[in-house]
Amino acid sequence: MRQMSEALQHDIVIVGGGGAGLRAAIAVAQLDPNLSLAVVSKVYPMRSHTVAAEGGAAAVIKDNDSFEAHCYDTISGSDWLADQDAVELFVDEAPRELIQMEHWGCPWNREPDGRVSVRPFGGMTIERTWFASDKTGFHMLHTLFQTLLQYDAVKRYDEWFATKLLIEDGRCQGVVAIEMRTGQIRCIKAKAVILSTGGAGRIFPFTTNGAIKTGDGTALAYKAGVPLKDMEFVQYHPTGLPGTGILITEAARGEGGVLLNKHGERYLKDYDLGEPLEVDDPKHPQKRTMELGPRDRLCQAFMKEHEKGNTIESPFGDVVHLDIRHIGEKKINKLLPFVRELAKNYAGIDPVHEPIPVRPVVHYMMGGIHTDIDTATPMPGLYAVGECACISINGANRLGSNSLTKLLVFGKRAGVAAAKYVRSCGKFDDSSLESQTASEQARIAAIFNRTSGNERIAAVRGDMHHAMESGAGIYRHDATLATTCEKLAMVRKRLGNIQLDDRSNCFNTELTTMLELENMVDIAEAVAHSARQRTESRGSHQRTDFPERDDQKFLKHSMAYRTEDGTPRVEYLDVVITKWPPAKRVYGEKPIESGA
Numbered sequence: 001m002r003q004m005s006e007a008l009q010h011d012i013v014i015v016g017g018g019g020a021g022l023r024a025a026i027a028v029a030q031l032d033p034n035l036s037l038a039v040v041s042k043v044y045p046m047r048s049h050t051v052a053a054e055g056g057a058a059a060v061i062k063d064n065d066s067f068e069a070h071c072y073d074t075i076s077g078s079d080w081l082a083d084q085d086a087v088e089l090f091v092d093e094a095p096r097e098l099i100q101m102e103h104w105g106c107p108w109n110r111e112p113d114g115r116v117s118v119r120p121f122g123g124m125t126i127e128r129t130w131f132a133s134d135k136t137g138f139h140m141l142h143t144l145f146q147t148l149l150q151y152d153a154v155k156r157y158d159e160w161f162a163t164k165l166l167i168e169d170g171r172c173q174g175v176v177a178i179e180m181r182t183g184q185i186r187c188i189k190a191k192a193v194i195l196s197t198g199g200a201g202r203i204f205p206f207t208t209n210g211a212i213k214t215g216d217g218t219a220l221a222y223k224a225g226v227p228l229k230d231m232e233f234v235q236y237h238p239t240g241l242p243g244t245g246i247l248i249t250e251a252a253r254g255e256g257g258v259l260l261n262k263h264g265e266r267y268l269k270d271y272d273l274g275e276p277l278e279v280d281d282p283k284h285p286q287k288r289t290m291e292l293g294p295r296d297r298l299c300q301a302f303m304k305e306h307e308k309g310n311t312i313e314s315p316f317g318d319v320v321h322l323d324i325r326h327i328g329e330k331k332i333n334k335l336l337p338f339v340r341e342l343a344k345n346y347a348g349i350d351p352v353h354e355p356i357p358v359r360p361v362v363h364y365m366m367g368g369i370h371t372d373i374d375t376a377t378p379m380p381g382l383y384a385v386g387e388c389a390c391i392s393i394n395g396a397n398r399l400g401s402n403s404l405t406k407l408l409v410f411g412k413r414a415g416v417a418a419a420k421y422v423r424s425c426g427k428f429d430d431s432s433l434e435s436q437t438a439s440e441q442a443r444i445a446a447i448f449n450r451t452s453g454n455e456r457i458a459a460v461r462g463d464m465h466h467a468m469e470s471g472a473g474i475y476r477h478d479a480t481l482a483t484t485c486e487k488l489a490m491v492r493k494r495l496g497n498i499q500l501d502d503r504s505n506c507f508n509t510e511l512t513t514m515l516e517l518e519n520m521v522d523i524a525e526a527v528a529h530s531a532r533q534r535t536e537s538r539g540s541h542q543r544t545d546f547p548e549r550d551d552q553k554f555l556k557h558s559m560a561y562r563t564e565d566g567t568p569r570v571e572y573l574d575v576v577i578t579k580w581p582p583a584k585r586v587y588g589e590k591p592i593e594s595g596a
């Protein structure tokens with residue numbers, strides 16, 4: 001590896017150039033243009049996963065909607081594990097942020113009378129999901145990126161890969177990062193660091209997540225002693241394309257798409273998700289019924305249908321059909337053009353004429369770096385926001401379209417909080433930051449130069465995937481989770497035996513893939529151990545050996561702390577309840593027992 005050169009210095013370093021990172025950067029630049037701000041991203045910012053978001057972003061805008069309703073939907077969707085103070089703040093700020101996006105140029109779809117269009121989304125009692133066709137994430141990220149470009153003072157480190165947090169005096173004071181073009185490992189000092197590194201769906205083999213979603217920032221915080229909250233809650237999305245895992249957005253169901261089993265039946269009617277609604281009836285109040293139920297329930301229903309033998313065999317595992325034919329070509333082309341394009345290119349069918357084969361796919365991490373409502377972690381100087389952070393508004397199950405809005409509301413909040421912290425804090429001891437960087441360089445050089453190992457990245461990663469998929473999927477049990485934990489411990493041991501072939505310094509993606517794998521193993525262990533210790537069923541975490549929700553014992557966030565040998569120690573933290581005491585989740589008309 002290349003020798004290290006002089007340290008770089010900024011007031012604030014943001015690691016991550018997705019929606020959350022860019023919104024935080026704009027907030028800092030607007031609040032105080034004199035602050036020196038850097039955005040570090042392992043890919044060019046427009047390639048961050050936010051660009052792939054399709055369906056839309058939620059915020060109350062319609063006259064017949066209310067803040068109360070958005071809060072309630074989010075909290076019941078979370079199976080009462082969301083912190084209600086965070087939800088209230090989120091819901092209140094959400095419309096202002098989406099209007100702000102409009103002013104920065106985001107092309108929201110509109111009604112003929114000029115008002116912003118909103119579409120129904122899963123688990124939301126009313127249409128409140130703003131959208132830009134079915135490429136919402138692309139338009140939002142573009143809007144944020146072009147807005148950030150106005151601020152000359154912001155220094156971007158595109159294609160720099162952060163490998164370590166620099167901690168001294170009990171404070172986070174920067175990061176170590178590889179400049180991927182040259183292979184140099186650099187010390188970037190800062191008074192505050194904001195992590196916005198996205199999710200970690202890649203710890204599973206079948207996911208909608210881009211290849212870069214390996215939980216790097218989450219793992220860096222974890223290694224630095226910051227707890228990871230609610231890691232057992234992994235969201236499966238009910239409609240991924242078999243084989244690739246490419247997402248068919250919930251908007252397809254929001255616009256009227258239905259799910260059919262092999263008998264052509266809308267099987268969700270059998271799963272306490274209410275009665276079928278007439279599609280396209282504008283007078284019908286939107287209820288959280290059937291296909292517009294929450295994602296956890298829909299994925300569980302798929303698994304039950306599979307057990308009953310009602311799913312359809314495909315070369316890439318069993319599927320059901322998502323039928324949007326009745327919506328009609330004109331509306332599909334206008335509102336769901338990307339769905340049509342994806343189905344044609346990746347499933348070989350035209351959804352105007354044929355149903356789309358779909359199956360549940362890992363989509364989103366509800367858990368992440370523990371923060372308070374201002375995005376501050378317990379470590380002074382370290383903030384986290386976006387999918388890598390757990391604030392928490394998602395609890396045990398996120399509602400679709402809350403995430404994009406969350407990036408904005410809490411992204412801004414992170415920028416403001418970090419800027420205020422930096423302006424108020426004095427000088428700290430930072431004498432060891434360069435030697436810490438040298439140690440990190442030595443650690444990476446040892447991996448790079450290893451000549452004795454007989455393991456390959458792909459094989460070890462494949463075993464991690466298998467461990468997660470087989471034991472920590474939609475339904476879990478103590479026995480399966482115990483096996484997963486054991487397999488992951490073996491996977492961790494094998495990391496030290498992986499040998500790399502690529503000796504180049506220029507864009508050595510084999511090296512960064514190796515570092516990503518190390519990060520993923522940390523995250524996978526946090527997920528599996530937290531899941532094993534939560535002996536109840538709640539939201540996306542379904543234990544066949546503990547099928548009921550247990551508020552007595554588990555109306556609590558799990559907090560995973562990394563220990564020396566890598567396995568986590570799990571503690572618990574009370575959930576914040578403000579106005580909505582725990583109750584049964586109700587979809588359609590009939591109350592249903594949680595955990596059913």
Ligand SMILES: Cc1cc2nc3c(=O)[nH]c(=O)nc-3n(C[C@H](O)[C@H](O)[C@H](O)COP(=O)(O)OP(=O)(O)OC[C@H]3O[C@@H](n4cnc5c(N)ncnc54)[C@H](O)[C@@H]3O)c2cc1C
Binds near residue numbers: 247364400
């Ligand atoms: C296919 C798909 C569709 C979705 N659709 C919707 C939707 O319609 N509505 C909704 O609300 N949500 C949706 N989501 C979820 C939502 O898009 C994501 O949760 C959100 O975009 C994450 O944004 P982020 O800013 O936290 O991270 P990302 O956009 O993932 O960005 C992470 C950033 O961190 C950087 N980074 C990571 N590791 C490192 C490192 N080691 N060093 C340097 N930089 C690093 C990356 O380069 C990147 O810039 C969807 C998700 C997927 C996968």
